[in-house]
Amino acid sequence: MNTEITYAQSLDEQDELKSFREEFYISNDLIYFDGNSLGLLSKRAEKAVNTLMESWKKHAIDGWSEGAHPWFYLSENLGKMSADLIGARPEEVIVTGSTTTNLHQLVSSFFKPKGKKTKILADELNFPSDIYALKSQLQLKGLDPEDHLIQVKSKNGNTLETQDIIDAMTDEVALIVLPAVLYRSGQILDMERLTKEAHKRGILIGFDLCHSIGSIPHQLADWQVDFAFWCTYKHLNGGPGSVGGLYVNQKHFGTSPGLAGWFGSAKDKQFDMKHTLTQAEHAGAFQIGTPHVLSAAPLLGSLEMFQEAGIRRIRKKSLELTNYLMELIEVELADDGFKIVNPRDGQTRGAHIFLEHPEATRICKALKADSVIPDFRNPNGIRLAPVALYNTFEEVWQMVQILKRIMKEESYKKYENSRGVIA
Template sequence: MERNVTVEYAKKLDELDTLKKFRNEFYLQPDIIYMDGNSLGLLSKRAEQSILSILDSWKKYGIDGWTQGEHPWFYFSDTLSEMCAPLVGAKKEEVIITGSTTSNLHQLIASFYHPDGVRTKILADELNFPSDLYAISSQLSLHGYNPEEHMVLVKSRDGDSLNEADIIEAMAEDVALIVLPSVFYRSGQILKIKELTKAARERNILIGFDLCHSIGSVPHELSDWDVDFAFWCNYKHLNGGPGAIGGLYVNRKHFGQKPGLAGWFGSDKEKQFDLAIQMTPAPDASAYQIGTPSILSAAPLYGSLEMFAEAGINAIREKSLKLTDYMTLLVEEELGDYPFTIASPKEHDRRGGHIYLVHEEAARICKALKEYQVIPDFRSPNGIRLAPVALYNSFEDVWKTVHVLKTIMKEEAYKKYENKRDVVA
């Protein structure tokens, strides 16, 4: 990228932006620059309309909303799954919109963790989001294994990233299952899913990925890569709303295997209301549903996924990389007098949708940024995540964010705050 750091250049980039029309689809607050879309995406007008549409069907049809109206609720998860499948590179029948990140992980471990002989361990990593590790630990305990011995964590060499060679080396003969993130929630490093899956396959180990920090910002080809399973939330880059329903993927080669955790919404739809004592699971990924889907929680996702279909994930990725490239350039040019470290990878094939800045005063710098109406994300112990989102952030947003940060550092405006996180960070 041209090393032009003027606001005029940022505006020129915005004029050339092929996705700029989508910015008007979102509720952007006046004078506030939102850089926390990797924690919670903003509300779009289409997502709002989707909620209103579902509410209207409840109002009009009552119980008959399950089979009537624009989006009958009984099939709503399947509708969303078909819309979401291209974002993970899967067949529509391999995806189901259901549950939450952690409940889906519990379901997938319960379904695919089959300790046998010496193969009793689950391989993960020390940089993964703790909720995944909590789920792995509890599943090991339920099987009668000590998590401290049977959850193997690949160590980071630098505290921010992992080397695929280290992960592959840890794929030992006693590993029964592997659970890894696609993108690390702190540094934004992308793992080489295809390479890791191939290595796991060669060692006869099942492997799955947490896509929470990649879906909606990074393209995937899960089916072609032969990944066994994946799971994700829909409230970050996919803008599905706080606590939005989650999603999971199961490779079609596993169809027909009974889910580890059974519930009636995992039934074959033609037989579900037979209410038989013995369950007949759905023939595809729908079998991994458990309870009745939260329709109101799922509603915003319809409008959001419409926009992703129109924009295209490849175009979104292209702009995302340009935005984070520009932010990296500005940080290097404008913040060189201050001890920030860019802990995100610079290589395009290694960097997700956000930039991770490390600074010993990170907690109170984030508080100062909010005072200056820039919304960042603090990650303990000393990280600032900034996520310029392709659908609603501009290059001028990026320019302003870095210059606000420069003002805060120059004036030492952060020093009036305590350098510790709030209850929610």
Template sequence: MTDQALTRAEAARLDIEDKLSSFRERFYIPDGTLYFDGNSLGLLSKDAEASVQRALDAWKTYAIDGWTKGPEPWFHLPETLGGLSAPLVGALPSEVIVSGSTTVNLHTLLATFYRPTGTRTKILADRENFPSDLYAMHSHIQLHGRPDEDLVLIEPDENGLMSEQTIIDAMQDDIALILLPSVWYKSGQLADIRLLTEAAHARGIVIGFDLAHSIGALPHELHDIGVDFAVWCNYKYVNSGPGATAGLYVHERHHDKAPGLAGWFGSDKDRQFDMAFPLTPARSASKWQLGTPPILATAAIAASLKMLHEADITAIRAKSLQQTSYLRKLLTHFVIDADLGGNIRTPIEDSRRGGHIAFEHEDAVQLAKALRVEGVVPDFRPPYTLRFAPAPLYTSYQDIYDAVMIISDLLKTGRHHAYSKERDVVS
């Protein structure tokens, strides 16, 4: 890198060139903060705030009639939002529903798709997946009375990355179902969804993905690839608030399947208020809903999705790649090559990188605390990962530059050693 490329003036120039820069002013960025935790909780936008206010106004004005009246009637909202989410995951509108939480949706889909039979009894997953997914899969193994060995967990390689080939080699005749993340939450590695899906299907195995760390950060092609099912949350790059209602996708070739777990919101909407038994399920992904949608937790999603469409996911991905690459270059120059320690676990290739950078440092806990105090918000994942997610809708290149300068200065002066090595309760 030339000297010019490493200056703050260059960061300012990149901001001027940035076609998405105007979105930043539509977000509330906490005062004095360089926010890099959009991969855990995206920031509130003014659009989302207004959308939540509209939901409160509808409740105030229409009371029970809010289900069918008002600007965004609640009864069909999960389907409407499913349609709005579909382009982000590359699905048909009927294949997506906004419902539940990531973990709950995973349970409903495991209950539908994991049916150990004959010699096909095992679930294939990986040790680096988010713990909630591992707990969910383990609980289904137990529900079916299967031994723990039926949860086959692939280990990462010596660089902390997952090898697609190792996963494919483990797709044996005893595997009934595979669940993998699209982007590994700690390393930021992006999975080759097409390669893995084609390999699974060639061996007669059902495959699903957890898109929590890729939805809103990069485009997907779930339908065309033929992925069987997927789940995700809307509170990271979709910016719809803590605990926002999540999403799920089921390929249309499975829409004749009965939901493994059922509830009345999975009804054919025209029949739901017949209150009849047994259930007449919807003929779309809608059937994987359970109970009443939490409207206030769903209210921000329409506005947030519209903003993503306005920005365009291809442009978002292009900026995300440029920003993570820029962050890597600065961290490499000002920290790693400056002998201040640390390394970057996230793959360098664009095709293998999601939306965040995993910087590993032996002082990660102390750094995480010192950075918060000095206005930089990454997050910490044990044992020594700091994750930095530039969110293309609101992170500037100058934010990235300033954050790296603070990291480098902390390490040079050792100020972070003043903080305890115990991680915070929520980190």
């Protein structure tokens, strides 16, 4: 492989998406590879927040129906803007809640234990919040999570095998909840096949898209996935705590929300103020209360950028970036004890790479001291996410050189090998 910086520079020159970098607040003195934990602020997102602040300033209560983006329809409009990213129909998507609250809403709506079918199937590698939510949903139904939550095991601690998940789809399972992309190893699960197999057995299936939305294409409607939920602060660059999203397949329109609230109403009925809910005839039925308008606002700007860039072009560049990163690591850091544990092939590799190293904690500290932002995942993982919309091939090259120097000079030994509170 070509390890010269000029090669990286030539890749940047040919990059069709290169103009997007200028739209972000990104410093040339910092290599930010953590966009899969918190995406960067773009000027368009900032402008969108200012626009909605203006509507508040100018219209006060009438901002619900007036101004550039009337707040009453904002969640639906942002849902429509997100639909292409996940291959859904516009009315199947709503921007609302957070990952964890949306999961609670969807499980409370679609988990209906009956007869022998009383179990939820998940996996042992998912993000903890999802597992906490599933356990508490079981408890709310009077079911003991010890025997009603099945967590498919990983053979190697990093990835899952499709067949192992299918084998766990017994006739006791009512519902399956899995990540689309695993938060540590970045493995993409075969959503299409898993959905088909679940449906053959009369099981509903939903996916957590936190690490997949904005980084890989999906075809949720074609695959007939029952539901999905996600955050918008990672690849979608919505900002800290930005409003999440959910998808419900149209065949489930009309299902009563498990956690009902007046924003789930049909719009024309909401202000009738009746004590009987007339729910919206689309995914909007799964909203609960008043939308968090100011935390949804950045998405008006950031989703517009995804519409322009297109998820297929984003995926193509992302695969090229991670491929280049892995190849450089293998050549330049061959003797430094790093193990690449994410899947390699373009079918199952998400948008970040995951390295294991016994000294991972302090290597991350040394990287940060040298202006590279990775993230550390307990106990020995380093996640690196070069993001298609704003990172460059040259940054990948620079980062590997910095890491090479840290390993050669052993400068990581200046730090303690223990994690901080937020790692």
